[in-house]
Amino acid sequence: MRDISRRQAIIGLGAFTLVLAGCGEDEAPKKAADVSGNRAAAMANYGVNQQFKATEPISFDVLYNNHSFYPNKNDWLLWQELTKRTNVTLKPVEVPLSxxxxxxxxxxxxxxxxxxIPKTYHPQEEAFVASGAILPVSDYFDLMPNLKDKIAKWNMAPDLDTLRQADGRIYLLPxxxxxxxxxxxxxxxTDILEKLKLEVPKTWDDLYTVLKAMKAEYPDLYPMTDRWGVPTPGGNLLxxxxxxYGTKGGWEYQHATFDTASGKFVYTGAMPQYKQMIEYLAKLVKEKLxxxxxxxQQDEQAKxxxxxxxxxxxxxxxxTIINDHRPTLTKLVPEAKMAKIPVPMGPVGEYKIGTRLENGVMISKKALENKNFVAMMQFVDWLWYSDQGQEFAKWGVEGVTYTKDGSGAYQLAKDVDFVGLNAGAPKHLQKDFGFSNGVFAYGGTTALLNSTFSAEELEFQKVMNARKAWPIEPPHPFNEEEREQATLWETPLKDYVTQQTLKFILGERDLGEWDAYVKELEGKNMTSYVNLVNTAYDRFKKEHG
Incomplete structure (x- = not known):
């Protein structure tokens, strides 16, 4: 079971100081490079929620994740308005999403x-730390007043602590x-639930009962089929x-999980809780539920x-409810009704498990050589972290793509659709204008997040937000030597866990062989890996509090 550590409970303002300083008591402070000569086009008095505008026209290349649903267009209003407001021209280096x-x-x-370099998920940045290819961005937080303001206002120092590397620095702007x-x-x-007089399942045991009843009524069908199995088998479901059960699987799988009983990390794929997850899913498969x-299977087959x-x-x-299912389902099965249900609960109880950190931005080390470095950091701070920049990235231009009423509620322009809010409108917020673009639009206040949600989705969020947030695990960053060693062990271990997990679930391997499986993991350096993690954890705790 994961739980909050004493260090996290008391970290408070001290951790925020660490975010900025990145050093222990016995260690010389890490100093940011002198960028006083790289202030060309920067604002002299840039501050929180102040419109950033470079003092002269400048441009920066940006790695651009080109989404197949809304491929980049050079004439998007996003690009034009961004330059108009900031005096910055972004030059996208397009790379296909795939x-x-x-x-x-x-x-x-x-x-x-x-x-x-946007659209980077932690810990993907770790691969570039040792080579010095990316900046330790925490050295330059003082150039980013909106970022610092949100960290302080939302008490996010413990969250950012999870991004820290062995030198105490952060290399990803999340x-x-x-x-x-x-x-x-x-x-x-839900129409099938109504027909069978079943309640919406609240727990995984309830779901099992529901699936059994569906199977009894429709014996020739599998009541549940799933998507997102490629490239990670059972990505979302696991x-x-x-x-x-209090562990990590599927998309979230990480080799180590913190165990509060021992105060140490344990190997995730060998945890009793991981076995319980497998047992549950194996039962569903065995009973043809x-x-x-x-x-x-590919997503198209599942859909x-x-x-x-x-x-x-x-x-x-x-x-996916709006884009992938309802339009087709209602055509093919006119009487059908469906709903996105609150995440079923299990032995750990009523928790919402997730993170307040999103994918983020890396900054190339080359940026330090650019005379516009300070202006670039101010620009990044405005676009990704200011209230105005986040509203712009999500909604676009007031009076063109959206309006606001007296209460501050957003309303899409009548000729613009997004996530079905104006179904049938001739224009699309992403495809035709470039806004709500995954490269730029993420993070922000709960009000902004909720602003594009339907009444149905708001009800889902209300249920989920009533649950307690899952505690943050303590950091355990590897040093360069440890990272090199861990990399050699991680891929064989993960591949084997993935392979055997699937065999257990599909009944190709009997769960009576669990102990043998754990011994096989030991043969692939599982124990040495966990020892490496705990060494890193103990060192970081000692050096940084």
Missing amino acids: DYEKKRGLLVGSGQAPLI GLHEEVWVDYTLAVR KLVAQA LDPESFT QKFNSGKSFVISANAQ
Whole structure:
């Protein structure tokens, strides 16, 4: 079981000081490079929620994750208005969504990456720390007043602590959410629930009961089929079930999980809770309640099964309900109704498990050589962290793409659609204007987050927000030597855990062999890996409090 540590409970303002200083008591402070000569075009008195505007026209390359649903257009209002407001022209270096991580790694590794490198999920930045290819951005937080303001106002120092490397510094500028936001869950055919006189399942045991009843009524069908099994088998489903037992699986899988009973990290794939997750899913497969193809099929296959009425439960989020299911489902099965249900609970109880940190921005080390470095950091701070920049990235231009009423509520322009809010409108906020773009629009206040939600989604959020937030695990950053060693062990370990997890779930390996499986992990350096993690954890705790 993961739980909050004493250090995290008392970290408070002291951690924020650490964010800025990044050093222990016995260690010389890490000093930021002198950038006094790199202030060309920077504002002299830039501050919180002040419109950033460079004092002269400047431009920066930005690595651009080109989404297939809204591919980049050079004439987007996003680009035009951004330049108008900030005097900055962004030059996107386009990389297809499907190839983004690989291409980003090649560009950063070769020193050819743009100065601004968004859409990076922690811990992906760790691969570039040792080489010095990216900046320790925490050295330059003083150039980013909006970022500092939100860290302090939302008490996010413990959250940022999880990004810290062995030198105490942070190398990724993360998106910041005011509160933990849960989006991914399950969608259920509520008309089938009504027909069978069943309640919406609140726990995973309830879901089992619901699936059994559906199977009894429709014996030739799998009541549940799932998506997001490629490239991570059971990506969302394993994540959700693992959370319910107090561990990590699927998309969220990490090798180490903090165990409060021992005050140490343990190996996730060998935890009793991980075995409980497997046992639950294996039971669903064995009783033909869960389609065994769920873990390997492409999304299109899963969607076709659900949308044609051949299954009744599937992983979902707010956008997939609107974009992937309802339009087709209501055509093919006119009587069908579906809903995104609150994440089912398990033994750990009523928690919402997630993070207030989003994917973030890396800054190339080359940026320090740019005469406009300070202006660039001010620009990044305004676009990604100011209230005005976040509103602009999400909603666009007031009077063109949206309006606000007297209460401050947002309303899309009548000719613009987004997530079905103006279904049938001739223009689309993402496709035709470039706003609500995943490269720029993430993080912010809960009010801004909720501003595009339907009444149905707001009700889901209300239920989830009533739950307690899952405590943050303590950091355990590797030094360069440890990272090199850990990298050699991680891939074989993860591949084996993934392979054997799937075999256990599908019944290809008997769960009576669990102890043998754990011994096999030991043969792949599991114990040495956990020892490495705990060494890093103990060192960081000693050096940084």
